Amino acid sequence: MPAEIPAAFQKLLSDNRAFAHLATVKKDGSPQVTPVWFDYTDGKIRVNTAKGRVKARTMQQGARVALSIVDPDNAYRYLQLRGEIENVVPDPTGAFYSTLQQRYRGHTSEVKDKDVRVVFTVRPTAFKVRG
């Protein structure tokens, strides 16, 4: 796998219709996967969740994750990304969540559960593309 995202797939990372399917491994060793909002800044993927959810329990610092991001214009074209959780930071003002709202919805609204919102930064270790 190349260590950098092929240029042709860079655009996909800022496409506001593109969701990531984020896979993690639970403590019992079984996989979990859900679609999530994400952003890509300075070579890092950031996602968010709320404390108490499965992802918040599995995505500790150092945990390995995988993401699959499909081109909204071509279901057979996708980017696969592997990485490690670099850090987990609370989002007490909901600022990061608002960034994602803006990206995906084009506007922000009150983040009611900001006291439990958490930001995960993923350091990509490998990419693989198809299509």
Place this chain on the structure above:
Amino acid sequence: MPAEIPAAFQKLLSDNRAFAHLATVKKDGSPQVTPVWFDYTDGKIRVNTAKGRVKARTMQQGARVALSIVDPDNAYRYLQLRGEIENVVPDPTGAFYSTLQQRYRGHTSEVKDKDVRVVFTVRPTAFKVRG
């Protein structure tokens, strides 16, 4: 999680625009996720791959997998499925692969690598829905 798929989500399993994001755990303990074709028959999910690929190495009998299937008409509506590989069977005539071609493309074409095609049957153990 309910043990049965909620009726409102049954239709999603036969929607020919719906792909599954299939997550597995590799031998080194890290997750892997890719979009795949699937079918749902007699309460089981079936997917296929070719020998030699990452999924063929990780999805041994008894291995746990997770799938996420998003409604093509609503990105915020999805079905999450967890399960276990019930069996792994060769597809030497490409018959199952042709079934998937028919479902997703509306026609079949020659399965050139049928000698390495494999069918995985997943026994669902839990479902979770959103939206």
